[in-house]
Amino acid sequence: MWWRRGVVYEVYPRSFQDTDGDGVGDLRGVAGRIQYLARLGVDAIWLTPFYASPMRDFGYDISDHCAVDPSFGTLEDFDALVAAAHAAGLRVVLDFVPNHTSDRHPWFRESRASRESAKRDWYIWRDGNPPNNWIAVFGGSAWQWDEATGQSHYHAYLPEQPDLNWRNPEVRAAMLAVLGFWKARGVDGFRVDAMRQVLKDPQLRDNPAAESWSGAPDRYDSLIPRFTTDLDEVQEVVAAIRAEIGDAHLFMAEVTAPIERLVRYYGTAGEGAHLPFNFHLLWVDWRPEAIADLVERYEAALPDGAWPNWVLGNHDQPRVASRVGAGQARAAAMLLLTLRGTPTLYYGDELGLVDVDVPPSRVVDPDGRDPERSPMPWTGSPGRGFCADGVEPWLPFGDPALNVAEQESDPRSMLALHRRLLALRRSSADLLEGAYETIAAGGGVLVYRRGAGTAVSLNLTSQPAVAPVSGSVVMTTGLDGREGEVIEGSLLLRPGEGAITAAG
Numbered sequence: 001m002w003w004r005r006g007v008v009y010e011v012y013p014r015s016f017q018d019t020d021g022d023g024v025g026d027l028r029g030v031a032g033r034i035q036y037l038a039r040l041g042v043d044a045i046w047l048t049p050f051y052a053s054p055m056r057d058f059g060y061d062i063s064d065h066c067a068v069d070p071s072f073g074t075l076e077d078f079d080a081l082v083a084a085a086h087a088a089g090l091r092v093v094l095d096f097v098p099n100h101t102s103d104r105h106p107w108f109r110e111s112r113a114s115r116e117s118a119k120r121d122w123y124i125w126r127d128g129n130p131p132n133n134w135i136a137v138f139g140g141s142a143w144q145w146d147e148a149t150g151q152s153h154y155h156a157y158l159p160e161q162p163d164l165n166w167r168n169p170e171v172r173a174a175m176l177a178v179l180g181f182w183k184a185r186g187v188d189g190f191r192v193d194a195m196r197q198v199l200k201d202p203q204l205r206d207n208p209a210a211e212s213w214s215g216a217p218d219r220y221d222s223l224i225p226r227f228t229t230d231l232d233e234v235q236e237v238v239a240a241i242r243a244e245i246g247d248a249h250l251f252m253a254e255v256t257a258p259i260e261r262l263v264r265y266y267g268t269a270g271e272g273a274h275l276p277f278n279f280h281l282l283w284v285d286w287r288p289e290a291i292a293d294l295v296e297r298y299e300a301a302l303p304d305g306a307w308p309n310w311v312l313g314n315h316d317q318p319r320v321a322s323r324v325g326a327g328q329a330r331a332a333a334m335l336l337l338t339l340r341g342t343p344t345l346y347y348g349d350e351l352g353l354v355d356v357d358v359p360p361s362r363v364v365d366p367d368g369r370d371p372e373r374s375p376m377p378w379t380g381s382p383g384r385g386f387c388a389d390g391v392e393p394w395l396p397f398g399d400p401a402l403n404v405a406e407q408e409s410d411p412r413s414m415l416a417l418h419r420r421l422l423a424l425r426r427s428s429a430d431l432l433e434g435a436y437e438t439i440a441a442g443g444g445v446l447v448y449r450r451g452a453g454t455a456v457s458l459n460l461t462s463q464p465a466v467a468p469v470s471g472s473v474v475m476t477t478g479l480d481g482r483e484g485e486v487i488e489g490s491l492l493l494r495p496g497e498g499a500i501t502a503a504g
Contacts, residue, residue: 006043041422044091061102091188124154189250201227292441308341330477334498377403430454453503459493
């Protein structure tokens with residue numbers, strides 16, 4: 001399984017490269033940057049949705065699962081992208097969105113036409129306005145009243161994103177056929193969106209109140225989503241998707257859940273996801289003790305034969321350099337790329353990008369995620385190499401000093417660090433397959449061993465600190481000449497510095 005040794009790179013196509021002058025990235029743009037990704041050293045690119053869509057939720061509201069939205073190009077452009085990626089040794093992973101469609105999807109238009117529609121039961125319609133207390137992820141009631149037919153439809157997200165009824169066999173067959181369509185076009189795997197939400201309680205029982213909640217009553221976190229997410233029956237859908245995807249293609253599942261619930265999505269006897277996304281690094285306290293505890297609990301909870309994975313940034317969360325600070329961004333990169341398992345790297349994090357200040361007049365996302373989705377800065381020019389100078393990008397740019405061209409010429413840049421880390425990871429049996437063991441977690445320092453002879457030491461503070469290791473320095477996050485330094489029992493780390501050492 002190639003993903004056990006691979007690194008997945010998330011591309012948000014709207015923000016990667018514009019080639020047609022509309023300020024929006026497109027598939028030709030991604031294809032044109034394949035060599036950059038190959039030089040970076042990743043193994044696969046995961047493309048967020050580029051399907052036909054009204055773009056109320058920027059592609060996650062799909063109106064045709066088997067068509068490319070014109071803003072991104074054509075199916076021929078997609079085929080050319082896959083061919084370019086494969087020629088460069090990269091695999092292509094697509095976002096599969098099974099939970100909901102756009103309200104402009106032909107299926108929903110037919111479902112909405114009347115209560116007697118052949119596709120009425122393809123979505124979740126009920127009497128009542130609303131039928132129960134369920135809250136949408138973006139806030140407000142999760143039920144949208146339809147005056148014409150006198151019922152409400154359920155939407156876990158926006159009202160324009162009605163949820164499909166996966167209890168209907170016809171829906172299952174139609175959605176699994178979508179996977180087959182893209183497999184036939186040469187893709188190498190799928191990241192399945194909102195995996196835990198695809199089935200809801202058939203009795204529509206009210207979700208219980210979150211006793212600790214003190215905010216507005218119509219916010220998602222005001223309730224515990226007991227009857228709208230992570231039902232035991234969801235594992236049946238996971239198994240059906242795995243059976244369709246197979247073993248030769250990667251199955252990543254988006255699952256936001258406590259570790260003991262998350263690991264259930266691996267399934268048993270090859271019936272689950274290969275990689276249920278482990279998001280816990282996104283929210284862990286940035287302290288050695290907390291990180292070590294997280295890694296150890298996750299490793300202990302993994303089922304036999306399950307392969308771990310780690311996520312430190314994505315299109316739904318503030319950028320890692322904004323969360324932990326610029327002084328810790330290099331240590332965070334070393335952590336992500338040296339833990340056991342498959343890491344997912346978010347575009348631009350290899351440059352140390354931070355969240356961009358988006359003025360109110362430029363806000364476009366319904367849930368406030370614009371700052372982490374700013375266009376990729378390839379150069380320091382007015383258009384940042386993302387679009388032509390003079391073209392307004394769909395979202396504002398950040399600091400012009402943070403760009404690929406500038407970092408390409410700096411052997412100590414964040415980009416250089418990522419290339420070095422990815423190359424070392426690829427060449428090291430310890431980092432690829434070695435077991436994980438915590439050596440020390442305290443005093444601001446996290447030290448862990450990978451395999452028999454590799455140790456990783458991270459100073460997670462803004463002060464110098466000492467790591468209890470011996471051996472020779474293989475590389476440090478500063479890339480400033482400490483390689484080969486011999487350590488006997490204690491390694492002095494500068495603020496925010498990380499080091500990889502080999503046993504003597």
